[in-house]
Amino acid sequence: MSFCEHCAGQRFDRAQVLRTLRAARKNLQRRGRANPADAALAAAIQAVRALEIPHIEFDEDAPDEDVVH
Numbered sequence: 001m002s003f004c005e006h007c008a009g010q011r012f013d014r015a016q017v018l019r020t021l022r023a024a025r026k027n028l029q030r031r032g033r034a035n036p037a038d039a040a041l042a043a044a045i046q047a048v049r050a051l052e053i054p055h056i057e058f059d060e061d062a063p064d065e066d067v068v069h
Contacts (some may be wrong), residue, residue: 014051021045 027040 014048017048018045021048 021041021044025038025045028037028041
């Protein structure tokens with residue numbers, strides 16, 4: 001599956017944010033400070049994972065056919 005530059009950039013940015021949040025959560029768990037902070041990070045991870053901002057591509061040759069990806 002290929003993505004336009006805009007969508008590929010969004011996916012890359014989202015993946016970076018998720019990796020950073022997961023690493024922060026793991027560090028807190030190792031230090032034994034997981035309770036309230038873990039719940040907050042888990043909620044943040046879920047919120048970022050849910051971010052699927054559709055990108056609409058307009059086809060000038062077929063004005064009735066827009067592509068969402």
